[in-house]
Amino acid sequence: xxxxxxxxxxxxxxxxxxxxxxxxxxxxxxxxxxxxxxxxxxxxxxxxxxxxxxxxxxxxxxxxxxxxxxxxxxxxxxxxxxxxxxxxxxxxxxxxxxxxxxxxxxxxxxxxxxxxxxxxxxxxxxxxxxxxxxxxxxxxxxxxxxxxxxxxxxxxxxxxxxxxxxxxxxxxxxxxxxxxxxxxxxxxxxxxxxxxxxxxxxxxxxxxxxxxxxxxxxxxxxxxxxxxxxxxxxxxxxxxxxxxxxxxxxxxxxxxxxxxxxx
Amino acid sequence: xxxxxxxxxxxxxxxxxxxxxxxxxxxxxxxxxxxxxxxxxxxxxxxxxxxxxxxxxxxxxxxxxxxxxxxxxxxxxxxxxxxxxxxxxxxxxxxxxxxxxxxxxxxxxxxxxxxxxxxxxxxxxxxxxxxxxxxxxxxxxxxxxxxxxxxxxxxxxxxxxxxxxxxxxxxxxxxxxxxxxxxxxxxxxxxxxxxxxxxxxxxxxxxxxxxxxxxxxxxxxxxxxxxxxxxxxxxxxxxxxxxxxxxxxxxxxxxxxxxxxxxxxxxxxxxxxxxxxxxxxxxxxxxxxxxxxxxxxxxxxxxxxxxxxxxxxxxxxxxxxxxxxxxxxxxxxxxxxxxxxxxxxxxxxxxxxxxxxxxxxxxxxxxxxxxxxxxxxxxxxxxxxxxxxxxxxxxxxxxxxxxxxxxxxxxxxxxxxxxxxxxxxxxxxxxxxxxxxxxxxxxxxxxxxxxxxxxxxxxxxxxxxxxxxxxxxxxxxxxxxxxxxxxxxxxxxxxxxxxxxxxxxxxxxxxxxxxxxxxxxxxxxxxx
Numbered sequence: 203x204x205x206x207x208x209x210x211x212x213x214x215x216x217x218x219x220x221x222x223x224x225x226x227x228x229x230x231x232x233x234x235x236x237x238x239x240x241x242x243x244x245x246x247x248x249x250x251x252x253x254x255x256x257x258x259x260x261x262x263x264x265x266x267x268x269x270x271x272x273x274x275x276x277x278x279x280x281x282x283x284x285x286x287x288x289x290x291x292x293x294x295x296x297x298x299x300x301x302x303x304x305x306x307x308x309x310x311x312x313x314x315x316x317x318x319x320x321x322x323x324x325x326x327x328x329x330x331x332x333x334x335x336x337x338x339x340x341x342x343x344x345x346x347x348x349x350x351x352x353x354x355x356x357x358x359x360x361x362x363x364x365x366x367x368x369x370x371x372x373x374x375x376x377x378x379x380x381x382x383x384x385x386x387x388x389x390x391x392x393x394x395x396x397x398x399x400x401x402x403x404x405x406x407x408x409x410x411x412x413x414x415x416x417x418x419x420x421x422x423x424x425x426x427x428x429x430x431x432x433x434x435x436x437x438x439x440x441x442x443x444x445x446x447x448x449x450x451x452x453x454x455x456x457x458x459x460x461x462x463x464x465x
Numbered sequence: 466x467x468x469x470x471x472x473x474x475x476x477x478x479x480x481x482x483x484x485x486x487x488x489x490x491x492x493x494x495x496x497x498x499x500x501x502x503x504x505x506x507x508x509x510x511x512x513x514x515x516x517x518x519x520x521x522x523x524x525x526x527x528x529x530x531x532x533x534x535x536x537x538x539x540x541x542x543x544x545x546x547x548x549x550x551x552x553x554x555x556x557x558x559x560x561x562x563x564x565x566x567x568x569x570x571x572x573x574x575x576x577x578x579x580x581x582x583x584x585x586x587x588x589x590x591x592x593x594x595x596x597x598x599x600x601x602x603x604x605x606x607x608x609x610x611x612x613x614x615x616x617x618x619x620x621x622x623x624x625x626x627x628x629x630x631x632x633x634x635x636x637x638x639x640x641x642x643x644x645x646x647x648x649x650x651x652x653x654x655x656x657x658x659x660x661x662x663x664x665x666x667x668x669x670x671x672x673x674x675x676x677x678x679x680x681x682x683x684x685x686x687x688x689x690x691x692x693x694x695x696x697x698x699x700x701x702x703x704x705x706x707x708x709x710x711x712x713x714x715x716x717x718x719x720x721x722x723x724x725x726x727x728x729x730x731x732x733x734x735x736x737x738x739x740x741x742x743x744x745x746x747x748x749x750x751x752x753x754x755x756x757x758x759x760x761x762x763x764x765x766x767x768x769x770x771x772x773x774x775x776x777x778x779x780x781x782x783x784x785x786x787x788x789x790x791x792x793x794x795x796x797x798x799x800x801x802x803x804x805x806x807x808x809x810x811x812x813x814x815x816x817x818x819x820x821x822x823x824x825x826x827x828x829x830x831x832x833x834x835x836x837x838x839x840x841x842x843x844x845x846x847x848x849x850x851x852x853x854x855x856x857x858x859x860x861x862x863x864x865x866x867x868x869x870x871x872x873x874x875x876x877x878x879x880x881x882x883x884x885x886x887x888x889x890x891x892x893x894x895x896x897x898x899x900x901x902x903x904x905x906x907x908x909x910x911x912x913x914x915x916x917x918x919x920x921x922x923x924x925x926x927x928x929x930x931x932x933x934x935x936x937x938x939x940x941x942x943x944x945x946x947x948x949x950x951x952x953x954x955x956x957x958x959x960x961x962x963x964x965x966x967x968x969x970x971x972x973x974x975x976x977x978x979x980x981x982x983x984x985x986x987x988x989x990x991x992x993x
Contacts, residue, residue, distance in 0.1 A: 220872040232500070236930075299956030303868075304525050323497045347543050348543060351543050351751060352751070355629060355757045356754075356756060356757050359629075359760065359762050360759065360760060362760060363759055363761050364629060364751065364759035367761075368760075369759075369761050369863065370760070370761075370860075370863045370868075370869045371869070372870060373867060373870055374862075374866075376862075376863050378877065394901060400932075428560075428746065428748070429571055429742075430740060430741045431741055431742045431743060433743060435746070436761050436860055436862075437630065437761050437762065437763045438745070438763045438765045438766065438769075439743070439761070439766075439769075440628075440860075441742075441765070442769060442857075444738070444742060445575065445578040445579055445738075445766070446766070448738070449578070450579070450583070452734050453583075453734055454502065454506075456727070457502040457727070458502040459511075460502070460727060461504070461505065
């Protein structure tokens with residue numbers, strides 16, 4: 203020990219110790235990370251990321267930038283997460299058909315595998331909300347319709363209308379109808395807040411509450427038109443239109459007939 | 466005499482000996498009414514009212530007008546276990562558990578919408594044909610009263626179920642009451658028995674909706690009809706029709722059959738609509754909570770114009786002496802409707818004052834023959850339609866891919882610009898139609914038959930119209946404007962010179978017309 207302590211103030215000690223510490227940390231980290239990631243799926247992921255990057259460069263980079271850093275007309279995608287990509291591309295909103303006020307839902311341009319690849323690529327740029335798993339999305343088991351309706355009316359109806367039929371926002375923007383939207387996409391919209399929609403974090407609405415909302419929307423979608431034709435479930439406007447056209451129209455027709463001279 | 470006739474006769478005699486009804490019945494059953502489809506529009510309103518009374522009575526058997534909180538455990542699963550008012554829960558009970566309850570609710574609501582449509586269409590007919598002129602001014606005012614009360618009654622009915630939509634409507638009504646300067650917040654407090662929403666409002670409006678207003682309706686409708694009976698019905702101009710007669714069919718049997726049949730047709734149309742088209746699906750709206758609101762919250766159509774006016778109002782507020790005056794609600798919510806309804810009610814008197822016409826009129830005007838009135842009507846109608854469209858601006862915006870801002874600016878500018886345009890266009894159309902009438906009388910109908918004359922000239926053969934038609938086209942009076950002199954016989958300035966000058970000018974505008982065909986004109990034509 204005397205030998206070591208004699209040279210403890212030698213000028214080479216500090217750099218050597220630093221080198222040793224770095225080496226030790228590096229070795230530990232590489233061992234640790236190698237054990238947590240099976241090399242098989244890491245390989246598949248890197249392939250998907252690469253595939254996603256190719257798709258991204260072809261289909262998205264002209265607006266979102268070569269490294270998804272964003273540009274004058276499109277936001278940066280670094281940190282938006284896989285859920286955001288799955289929602290925007292999976293519902294056909296992205297790529298946009300034109301530079302209108304709002305991207306609208308349409309037939310998706312990419313198939314499921316391509317959407318997954320794009321999501322992997324964007325998720326690889328920085329951490330962000332992940333795509334909810336099927337296990338998480340079991341709304342039939344974990345949701346409650348009545349509670350979902352109450353939450354929907356409190357949080358969603360002001361834009362999406364009482365029966366989730368959609369509604370107008372300012373400057374030509376709109377809250378779309380939620381009829382026929384996949385539960386996965388509703389969940390993703392809630393956690394990513396696409397376009398004018400706010401983000402409903404797990405603190406605002408717990409995952410179980412989100413599932414309740416989805417369950418209520420699905421119930422509203424499946425509900426038969428109880429009182430006859432639903433007239434679009436948009437409130438009294440269509441009712442007024444019907445009474446002013448069919449209602450009074452029929453009766454005026456009858457009145458003309460009644461007042462005709464008998465022949 | 467057959468056995469049946471003998472029995473009928475003795476029953477009739479038995480009743481007559483005790484009531485003396487025979488003479489009265491004979492007189493009134495033979496009363497003559499003129500025949501025209503547009504005279505049946507008011508009847509649609511009357512029959513809708515009867516249907517409203519009957520279906521409304523049915524609904525009261527189960528409706529619980531209380532804001533007491535209950536927990537729903539009825540048949541409609543998506544609401545089960547939620548807290549709601551007893552009013553809402555009982556409306557759900559009517560809709561889902563009472564046999565025929567949903568159909569009855571829909572009949573009641575469709576009948577209410579039809580009632581208001583029929584009132585408005587009837588009012589337009591009365592207005593455009595000048596049926597409100599002396600001696601029918603009072604009946605016009607009663608009609609305007611029925612329209613106004615109908616709007617209130619409809620709104621109260623819309624508010625009763627205490628669903629999310631009706632609660633929103635009540636909230637807006639409260640805001641309009643509060644917009645009254647100084648006293649607004651007190652009146653709102655009295656009406657709600659404290660702060661909004663409280664527990665008092667729905668029980669109170671229930672009493673008004675099922676007792677007070679229907680009572681007033683019954684009284685006003687009775688007077689309205691008695692006046693029609695007493696003053697006799699107006700008739701359209703035609704050969705043999707004068708200011709002193711009524712040409713038509715007797716009440717019995719013709720109108721008894723027609724009117725009775727028409728009631729069942731109105732009932733049938735309402736029942737048909739109620740069976741096939743959903744109205745006010747309160748179970749979808751959910752129970753009312755002040756913290757919730759739905760996109761596209763609208764009132765029923767008869768309030769839509771009011772909502773539209775409020776929606777287009779720019780945000781104007783004044784703060785003075787510790788009070789806030791919300792002009793953005795006060796003007797569209799109270800002042801404008803006040804002007805509109807006062808103007809409507811007073812119109813017969815205003816027109817009589819302008820034209821100086823104090824005579825009785827039982828022959829209706831053809832709308833084209835009074836261009837100024839028709840144009841004014843078109844102007845008011847345009848104003849109301851722009852307001853009504855803006856009431857549904859969000860639905861229209863999403864349906865036709867417009868922006869809600871475009872809709873709002875269209876309405877803000879349109880409500881000022883379009884009514885005057887409608888006035889000018891309608892007035893010119895009326896004058897053109899008068900000219901067309903004049904041509905028709907003078908030159909006859911174009912037959913479309915071309916004849917080549919010996920000299921090679923082509924002429925179209927015109928066929929003279931029938932004497933009856935010519936009479937109908939020329940029976941109206943040539944309007945004469947008032948000429949109130951500025952000075953009296955001694956050359957002195959008369960009092961009220963400015964007022965008289967204004968009246969002269971308005972009278973001249975009111976009397977603008979194409980010269981009607983005179984006997985001299987016809988004689989001249991015959992010489993050709």
